Amino acid sequence: xxxxxxxxxxxxxxxxxxxxxxxxxxxxxxxxxxxxxxxxxxxxxxxxxxxxxxxxxxxxxxxxxxxxxxxxxxxxxxxxxxxxxxxxxxxxxxxxxxxxxxxxxxxxxxxxxxxxxxxxxxxxxxxxxxxxxxxxxxxxxxxxxxxxxxxxxxxxxxxxxxxxxxxxxxxxxxxxxxxxxxxxxxxxxxxxxxxxxxxxxxxxxxxxxxxxxxxxxxxxxxxxxxxxxxxxxxxxxxxxxxxxxxxxxxxxxxxxxxxxxxxxxxxxxxxxxxxxxxxxxxxxxxxxxxxxxxxxxxxxxxxxxxxxxxxxxxxxxxxxxxxxx
Amino acid sequence: xxxxxxxxxxxxxxxxxxxxxxxxxxxxxxxxxxxxxxxxxxxxxxxxxxxxxxxxxxxxxxxxxxxxxxxxxxxxxxxxxxxxxxxxxxxxxxxxxxxxxxxxxxxxxxxxxxxxxxxxxxxxxxxxxxxxxxxxxxxxxxxxxxxxxxxxxxxxxxxxxxxxxxxxxxxxxxxxxxxxxxxxxxxxxxxxxxxxxxxxxxxxxxxxxxxxxxxxxxxxxxxxxxxxxxxxxxxxxxxxxxxxxxxxxxxxxxxxxxxxxxxxxxxxxxxxxxxxxxxxxxxxxxxxxxxxxxxxxxxxxxxxxxxxxxxxxxxxxxxxx
Ligand SMILES: Nc1ncnc2c1ncn2[C@@H]1O[C@H](COP(=O)(O)OP(=O)(O)O)[C@@H](O)[C@H]1O
Ligand code: SF4
Ligand SMILES: [Mg+2]
Numbered sequence: 001x002x003x004x005x006x007x008x009x010x011x012x013x014x015x016x017x018x019x020x021x022x023x024x025x026x027x028x029x030x031x032x033x034x035x036x037x038x039x040x041x042x043x044x045x046x047x048x049x050x051x052x053x054x055x056x057x058x059x060x061x062x063x064x065x066x067x068x069x070x071x072x073x074x075x076x077x078x079x080x081x082x083x084x085x086x087x088x089x090x091x092x093x094x095x096x097x098x099x100x101x102x103x104x105x106x107x108x109x110x111x112x113x114x115x116x117x118x119x120x121x122x123x124x125x126x127x128x129x130x131x132x133x134x135x136x137x138x139x140x141x142x143x144x145x146x147x148x149x150x151x152x153x154x155x156x157x158x159x160x161x162x163x164x165x166x167x168x169x170x171x172x173x174x175x176x177x178x179x180x181x182x183x184x185x186x187x188x189x190x191x192x193x194x195x196x197x198x199x200x201x202x203x204x205x206x207x208x209x210x211x212x213x214x215x216x217x218x219x220x221x222x223x224x225x226x227x228x229x230x231x232x233x234x235x236x237x238x239x240x241x242x243x244x245x246x247x248x249x250x251x252x253x254x255x256x257x258x259x260x261x262x263x264x265x266x267x268x269x270x271x272x273x274x275x276x277x278x279x280x281x282x283x284x285x286x287x288x289x290x291x292x293x294x295x296x297x298x299x300x301x302x303x304x305x306x307x308x309x310x311x312x313x314x315x316x317x318x319x320x321x322x323x324x325x
Numbered sequence: 326x327x328x329x330x331x332x333x334x335x336x337x338x339x340x341x342x343x344x345x346x347x348x349x350x351x352x353x354x355x356x357x358x359x360x361x362x363x364x365x366x367x368x369x370x371x372x373x374x375x376x377x378x379x380x381x382x383x384x385x386x387x388x389x390x391x392x393x394x395x396x397x398x399x400x401x402x403x404x405x406x407x408x409x410x411x412x413x414x415x416x417x418x419x420x421x422x423x424x425x426x427x428x429x430x431x432x433x434x435x436x437x438x439x440x441x442x443x444x445x446x447x448x449x450x451x452x453x454x455x456x457x458x459x460x461x462x463x464x465x466x467x468x469x470x471x472x473x474x475x476x477x478x479x480x481x482x483x484x485x486x487x488x489x490x491x492x493x494x495x496x497x498x499x500x501x502x503x504x505x506x507x508x509x510x511x512x513x514x515x516x517x518x519x520x521x522x523x524x525x526x527x528x529x530x531x532x533x534x535x536x537x538x539x540x541x542x543x544x545x546x547x548x549x550x551x552x553x554x555x556x557x558x559x560x561x562x563x564x565x566x567x568x569x570x571x572x573x574x575x576x577x578x579x580x581x582x583x584x585x586x587x588x589x590x591x592x593x594x595x596x597x598x599x600x601x602x603x604x605x606x607x608x609x610x611x612x613x614x615x616x617x618x619x620x621x622x623x624x625x626x627x628x629x630x631x632x633x634x635x636x637x638x639x640x641x642x643x644x645x646x
Contacts, residue, residue, distance in 0.1 A: 057546055088547060089547055098539065104562070119547070120547070168546075170547075
């Protein structure tokens with residue numbers, strides 16, 4: 001199976017006042033064409049940085065990226081910023097966690113939506129507006145003409161997220177990075193947005209990277225799952241396999257931390273005792289060791305290598321669940 | 326979307342500010358422990374002074390005096406400037422001084438903004454890098470030179486040594502635009518330098534904050550060029566502080582360019598205030614200060630309207646205001 005996106009040994013460091021912060025380290029992910037891959041992990045585990053680094057969207061003199069990213073035959077990490085930019089919109093696109101902050105507050109929806117069409121597809125102003133209206137209909141916005149003339153602050157959260165999806169799919173991308181697209185939304189709206197993404201993915205034959213901190217979201221919406229912890233992918237498997245036969249103690253802890261349905265907390269925030277390690281100083285051993293109930297002496301001393309089951313299931317653990325040692 | 330109630334309220338607020346300012350100046354005047362009539366008419370007879378007191382309302386209480394002055398002011402009677410032997414109307418002085426000050430202000434603002442906006446955008450875009458440091462340090466150094474020193478340097482080199490530009494006086498536009506401009510260039514540069522530094526710093530800070538926003542990454546992920554993102558997506562939401570600062574300095578330039586107006590003998594409104602104080606022409610001072618306050622308030626209102634266009638969120642807040 002050919003990969004649409006192939007990430008090899010991706011690393012991202014930020015120079016900060018407190019020293020070098022290693023946000024992403026040694027990430028390997030293959031995203032086969034036509035699939036949806038979930039990326040799960042607690043807040044701060046490096047999901048956003050990983051996606052933005054893959055697309056080349058991290059700006060600033062304090063960002064150091066290493067490794068290789070190949071998208072649709074293009075080695076992004078060897079291309080200039082301008083060359084990579086030519087793949088945005090029609091190749092890769094991204095939707096963001098908070099649709100309030102990700103839409104420009106001072107520009108009308110119509111101009112933000114038609115902009116990509118005009119710049120990337122070189123449409124005329126009129127054609128772009130007509131297409132923009134179609135796109136709003138495509139994301140099931142009931143009154144597209146009014147919305148085109150609105151400012152983001154005049155719309156509800158769910159509407160804004162639909163607008164953002166419309167902007168992202170405007171130029172028919174092959175791969176959509178959806179960075180926690182439902183985290184900022186009400187539970188009922190979350191389900192609608194996920195449903196919309198599922199349908200669009202099918203209609204547009206689009207692959208997707210679905211980032212979330214909620215294993216529940218991953219379940220019905222992805223073919224593969226990458227579990228991230230402290231900047232690393234610690235487990236990677238087909239979604240059904242992961243739920244049925246997980247290897248990582250961290251994945252298990254994530255799953256156990258999903259609140260019961262009757263637990264009326266609104267959002268489902270994963271809570272695991274303890275905290276993520278300090279990203280400017282990750283000790284020598286397994287980064288999960290201080291919180292892991294299976295941890296043994298070796299875990300504190302040696303960083304676990306990436307291991308691969310015969311079926312391709314990847315994990316990083318000295319004492320994986322369900323494997324006889 | 327014109328929120329009538331909001332603007333009515335805003336105008337009322339500004340009118341109250343105007344009344345308070347003019348009343349304050351009026352009270353200060355009456356607090357001076359001297360006889361104003363004697364100061365205005367030093368060599369006149371007592372009868373003439375009694376007449377002046379009655380004419381100007383000095384014989385009334387402070388509030389009566391203020392109301393009389395205000396009544397005259399709103400009808401365009403700004404009072405007189407008294408000489409030994411004659412008077413001139415303050416309004417005639419202002420009629421001559423106001424276009425000079427307004428033009429000086431407009432040129433200064435245009436020059437300052439035309440330079441500060443690109444510099445601010447560039448230094449925010451290159452924040453922390455060489456070009457940013459060069460811009461920041463240069464502007465910091467320049468802004469620490471007082472504007473009269475810049476004026477003197479310009480006069481010494483451009484005016485005297487190379488004799489490129491005239492060093493003194495004002496030429497109305499009617500007598501030739503180029504001649505007019507030649508007289509304005511050096512005063513305008515002297516006044517702009519400090520403003521350029523301030524404006525660049527404000528815009529840079531707001532742009533750096535805006536560049537961290539998700540909508541910038543979003544715009545980048547649409548495949549837009551950095552240029553387009555900076556000018557079309559980041560500049561506008563970052564310019565509200567700059568606009569407010571510009572409004573304040575517009576008022577300041579109308580009434581506060583005393584030193585520069587004196588050095589270059591362009592004699593605008595600032596100089597009128599100075600002359601009124603130096604010549605103890607208190608009525609002239611009171612009316613001129615009131616006119617300057619009027620301009621402050623007017624520019625404030627203009628910027629209020631302007632920010633509504635630049636940032637629609639401020640318009641929304643007004644609905645609930
Ligand atoms: N621009 C940045 N500069 C410095 N540190 C950053 C920056 N962006 C993210 N980080 C750090 O990188 C780590 C991973 O963050 P992020 O990818 O946003 O996590 P997630 O999306 O999984 O919640 C965090 O420790 C965060 O503080
Ligand atoms: S390596 Fe050890 S500490 Fe790390 S997850 Fe596995 S068992 Fe737990
Ligand atoms: Mg995130």
